[in-house]
Amino acid sequence: MTEIPLEHVHVAPDNESGTAPAVFVLHGRGADEEDLLPVARHLPDGLHVVSLRAPDPLQGGYTWYELDLSAGGLEASQPDAADFRRSLDLVAESVDAAVESYDLDSDRLGLLGFSQGAITSLSLVLEDPDRYAWIVALHGYLADAHADLEPDGIEDKPVFVGAGAGDRVIPESRSAAAADRFDEIGAAVTRGSYPGGHGIGQQELSDVVAFVESQIAKHE
Structure with a gap:
């Protein structure tokens, strides 16, 4: 088995046989790899x-x-450049290693991130859009370091952007700006605005599950 750089939890499909699609889950600041598993458990069967x-x-x-x-507090925060670059590289390396280790279908990989995990996910798909079939970014924003990227392969890429109307950690306007930018460069953007704060409520979860189900169904 290829060594995977980042610590992780792997949940295999119940009826695993041969290569299968996968979702890579990236948690928020101060959480861990267990934090979003309750969300992931609602995703379609047959998905690593x-x-x-x-x-x-x-x-x-x-x-x-x-x-x-430096831009003026939490609501205007950006990732530290050196830390961000390191994490982007570690995730990309972990994705490659997991594909080999767990026999994942490399053409059907998704990203699902919350908060810092969403910010990281949005940048990852801009750096290598052909690597990911779809992306879910919840309560995040597009980092300034990647805001001007317009890579080949981003056209029609399915991107779900969820935001909280009452989010005081990452204001809805920042998530909306990320969705606007992905619209501008030709991605297939699905937007969700929810009345809660910096968390995933039931309606948002239902919309995420429906979005992921639609992406998996495209390739069955």
Whole structure:
């Protein structure tokens, strides 16, 4: 088995036989690889779940990067450039290793991220759009470092962007701006706005599940 750089939880399909699609799950700041498993359990049967742990300890959990607050506080924060680059590379390397280790279908890989995990996921798909069949980014934003990218292969890429109307950690406007940018460069964007704060409520979960089901069905 190929060594996977990031600590993780792997949940295989109950009826695994041969290569199968997968979703890579990226948690938020201060959480860990177990945090989003209750969400992932609602996703379609037959899907591998590989939930990755961020590399750096933080407050009993882990973080993908430290925050750059030079633009004016949490609501205007950006990823620290060096930390962000390291995490992007570690996730990409972990995806490649997991494909080999767990016999994943390399043409049917999805990303599902929350908060910092969503920010990381949005940048990953812009750096290598052909690697991922679809992406779910919940309560995140598009990092300035990647805001001007317009890569080949992003056209018609299915991207779900969810936001909380009452989110005080990452305001809905930042998530909406990310969705707008993906619209501009030709991705197939699905938007969801929900009345809660910085968390995943039942309606958002239902919409995410429906979106993922539709993506899996395209390739069956």
